[in-house]
Amino acid sequence: MKKSILARNIKKLRLFKSLNQTDFASLFDLNRPTIGSYEEGRSEPKLATLQKIAKHYKLTIDEIVSKELTVNQIAGFEYANAIKTDLPIVEQKLELIERKLSSLEASIRLLVKNKT
Numbered sequence: 462m463k464k465s466i467l468a469r470n471i472k473k474l475r476l477f478k479s480l481n482q483t484d485f486a487s488l489f490d491l492n493r494p495t496i497g498s499y500e501e502g503r504s505e506p507k508l509a510t511l512q513k514i515a516k517h518y519k520l521t522i523d524e525i526v527s528k529e530l531t532v533n534q535i536a537g538f539e540y541a542n543a544i545k546t547d548l549p550i551v552e553q554k555l556e557l558i559e560r561k562l563s564s565l566e567a568s569i570r571l572l573v574k575n576k577t
Contacts, residue, residue: 465502466527467505467526468499468500468502470525470530471500471506471514474535475500477535482500489510491510508522511525511526520535
């Protein structure tokens with residue numbers, strides 16, 4: 462029997478943090494057999510439990526129950542958005558580093574010149 466998306470995602474979320482079922486269960490005030498039954502598709506979490514899991518992993522309930530999660534989603538990394546938002550900041554920092562490096566090179570040349 463094929464497991465539900467929810468069952469597969471709960472297992473992925475647990476394994477992403479390298480947790481065993483007992484440790485994962487304790488994060489959400491559950492017990493190990495309950496997590497096993499979720500992962501095997503024999504039962505599904507209550508809404509309150511889904512809310513706790515979603516909050517813990519910074520996901521929406523919809524993401525957990527309706528589509529196969531990727532590692533990037535679980536990790537909270539969105540490549541396209543990261544490029545759009547981070548690239549200008551990275552470019553600014555790179556320019557500052559280049560200016561500091563030029564200044565440092567000039568200071569070294571001056572020190573070498575004064576020593577000779």
